[in-house]
Amino acid sequence: MKQAVPASDLLGERVGVSDDIAVLRRQYPRDGWRTHASFGQLADFWLGVHAALRHEGDEVSRVVDAFRERRIDAAAFRRAFVPRLNGFLQHLDQHHRIEDHAYFPKFRQLDPKLVAGFDLLEADHALIQERLVATVDHARKLLEATAAPGVDCRGAVDGYVGAAGTLIDLLQRHLDDEEDLVIPALLHHGERPLL
Ligand SMILES: [Fe+2]
Numbered sequence: 642m643k644q645a646v647p648a649s650d651l652l653g654e655r656v657g658v659s660d661d662i663a664v665l666r667r668q669y670p671r672d673g674w675r676t677h678a679s680f681g682q683l684a685d686f687w688l689g690v691h692a693a694l695r696h697e698g699d700e701v702s703r704v705v706d707a708f709r710e711r712r713i714d715a716a717a718f719r720r721a722f723v724p725r726l727n728g729f730l731q732h733l734d735q736h737h738r739i740e741d742h743a744y745f746p747k748f749r750q751l752d753p754k755l756v757a758g759f760d761l762l763e764a765d766h767a768l769i770q771e772r773l774v775a776t777v778d779h780a781r782k783l784l785e786a787t788a789a790p791g792v793d794c795r796g797a798v799d800g801y802v803g804a805a806g807t808l809i810d811l812l813q814r815h816l817d818d819e820e821d822l823v824i825p826a827l828l829h830h831g832e833r834p835l836l
């Protein structure tokens with residue numbers, strides 16, 4: 642049965658995970674991951690997906706900034722924003738589903754010391770999903786406002802930026818903390834049990 646995550650460890654409250662949670666981090670520091678003899682395809686893929694998610698989030702923010710600063714008009718904004726936001730959020734949702742259902746259960750089985758950490762990461766996913774839904778809601782309002790002629794969009798832009806900013810902040814923290822758990826575990830135990 643899963644333990645409740647302490648309030649101070651919740652995403653949005655914590656500034657990183659403790660050594661009690663990231664139990665292998667000290668043994669496998671970040672700057673030595675890629676040169677470690679056991680660094681393999683799965684670790685490389687995992688870091689690649691996270692880098693892509695960070696990049697996709699930045700790309701959406703760049704389009705919103707361009708519209709906010711009136712460097713592009715409403716029609717150009719919609720053309721650039723809709724596919725980028727959809728791609729980013731679908732990729733994020735799909736990645737978290739695979740982690741929750743395929744990989745996290747395997748990590749928990751692999752090493753009992755990792756269980757608390759993967760429970761924490763799964764709780765992060767639930768919070769991120771809530772912020773993702775709120776971001777979609779504000780994106781819809783923003784698109785409605787930009788499609789209506791003569792409507793002042795500033796309130797809708799600010800609403801979207803607030804919701805998306807929270808989502809991105811939580812995601813950045815989550816990705817960094819997850820890497821501190823996942824990559825040392827892959828280096829320590831090898832990738833075979835995860836495949
Ligand atoms: Fe995750």
Ligand SMILES: [Fe+2]
Pocket residue numbers: 691736740816819
């Ligand atoms: Fe991830």
